[in-house]
Amino acid sequence: MKPPPFSYHRGRTPEHAAGLLRELGPGTRVLAGGQSLLPMLNLRLAEPAHLVDLGSIPDLGFIRHEGDRLVVGATACQSAVEHSADVRSLVPLLAEAVENVAHPPIRHRGTVVGSIAHASAVAELPCAALALDARLTLLSADGVRTVGAGEFFTGAFITAARPDEIVAQVDFPVAGPGTGQAWSEFSLRRGNFPVAGAAVSVTVADGRVIDVAIAVCGVADRPVRLHAAEDVLRGATADRETIAMAAAATVAGLEPRADGDLAAHILPVTSAPVLGWAYRASVATSQVRRALTTAVTRAGGIR
Ligand SMILES: Cc1cc2nc3c(=O)[nH]c(=O)nc-3n(C[C@H](O)[C@H](O)[C@H](O)COP(=O)(O)OP(=O)(O)OC[C@H]3O[C@@H](n4cnc5c(N)ncnc54)[C@H](O)[C@@H]3O)c2cc1C
Structure with missing residues (x-):
């Protein structure tokens, strides 16, 4: 099936993408790896008027060790996280969960943040994020706020993120001794x-x-x-x-x-x-x- 018509917008920076969400209003969806959103469009389970693509925003695919947290940027794909030595040693649960997501071609495009933002009740990464007390950084035209995974998942495919917010990054606590x-x-x-x-x-x-x-x-x-x-x-x-x-x-x-x-x-x-x-x-x-x-x-x- 073909997706319903929509207009396509390319975010230049996270702030520009958040500005587009505000400007274009309800009926606008963020596009990350497209591995859930595109099937939903093709199946007519979603019919957004506008898509704001994060894929071309430079430097948003980072995986960084910052103090006692591991931080994953919005466009870091699942396979990059799967193969990161830092992820494996610092947050082994995330590495093990992501290996079980779908198949390599899907993990190559799908993002960790996109899976968490999608909030499927059967998906591996939202569940791992909840057990790890991950924190989501939400960016809108109003600024930045942080939401813990315990408050983020509010229903099937529903989260605490507002329609005008992008999930800019997710951070996980580094596993301590013992x-x-x-x-x-x-x-x-x-x-x-x-x-x-x-x-x-x-x-x-x-x-x-x-x-x-x-x-x-x-x-x-x-x-x-x-x-x-x-x-x-x-x-x-x-x-x-x-x-x-x-x-x-x-x-x-x-x-x-x-x-x-x-x-x-x-x-x-x-x-x-x-x-x-x-x-x-x-x-x-x-x-x-x-x-x-x-x-x-x-x-x-x-x-
Ligand atoms: C054949 C197949 C098998 C799969 N099997 C599994 C599986 O076994 N386990 C599993 O967990 N997943 C599976 N998936 C889904 C896959 O993991 C997706 O990649 C993931 O769910 C969504 O990530 P994405 O980057 O592709 O997001 P997209 O598809 O681009 O977006 C998904 C949703 O999240 C929103 N979104 C994405 N990024 C952001 C952001 N930064 N801020 C705000 N909103 C955002 C979008 O607006 C959209 O509503 C499968 C997919 C396919 C096609």
């Missing part, structure tokens, strides 16, 4: 969106969990942070029994949803089969157990 991170997902075919996936970051000292963050995707209209499962682990001995108890708390941290409701939120643009909520929740539970086991082992907890 921290292990892991991504785990189950998808029907390699490269498909996951049925459910889990992102974990855990810090272990003297055999005890001193900090932990767990998020899952595929079980709600947005990625979900599992505070109940985190509470089971925090302060506890980092062993297999505690991990099993924490994983068992996964479902308690989720709101049951009607299967049709979930399909409406999750299926657009993912071509995933309709799967029931209870099945997705049980897959999420097993992915939490797997990701926790790997992360705690990497943190030096389980031997």
Whole structure:
């Protein structure tokens, strides 16, 4: 299918792009890698009057280590992040999650920021961003504001970013000593969106969990942070029994949803089969157990 008609605008700088969003008004969408937006246009799931392309803005594809944060610019593509030695050593969860996104040609064009801004309930990167307490820098004609990932995802394909704001960058905390991170997902075919996936970051000292963050995707209209499962682990001995108890708390941290409701939120643009909520929740539970086991082992907890 062909996309509906739209006018195309090339941003020259982040500020120029934000100015265009304000000037052109509602009905304008940012174009980054186009790996979600173009299929949505072709399927008539979106019909914006204007597209503002960030792709030609110089110096926006950076990946930078700044103090205790790793900062990824709006046009840094997923494959650049995947192959960055800094990302792998400083924020291993991001490196592992991005490897699981789609296939290499898509990762070569799709951006990390674009995936987070798109806010699909089944996508790897919004879920990893939530577990990592990432921060989004939003730029508009009014200036800059920062929003934490915990407040950013407000619904299926809906975020706290206003239509006149671009996400200029995302930053992630660098993993500290004793921290292990892991991504785990189950998808029907390699490269498909996951049925459910889990992102974990855990810090272990003297055999005890001193900090932990767990998020899952595929079980709600947005990625979900599992505070109940985190509470089971925090302060506890980092062993297999505690991990099993924490994983068992996964479902308690989720709101049951009607299967049709979930399909409406999750299926657009993912071509995933309709799967029931209870099945997705049980897959999420097993992915939490797997990701926790790997992360705690990497943190030096389980031997
Ligand atoms: C065949 C196929 C398989 C895929 N499989 C997966 C998968 O397994 N897992 C997965 O997570 N993704 C998958 N994707 C989607 C892919 O990861 C996209 O690249 C990503 O979702 C969007 O990034 P993008 O840079 O292409 O953004 P675009 O498609 O350009 O934009 C997506 C949306 O985000 C908005 N946006 C983008 N950047 C910004 C910004 N800086 N500021 C404000 N708004 C912005 C756009 O306006 C648009 O609404 C797949 C895509 C395809 C085509």
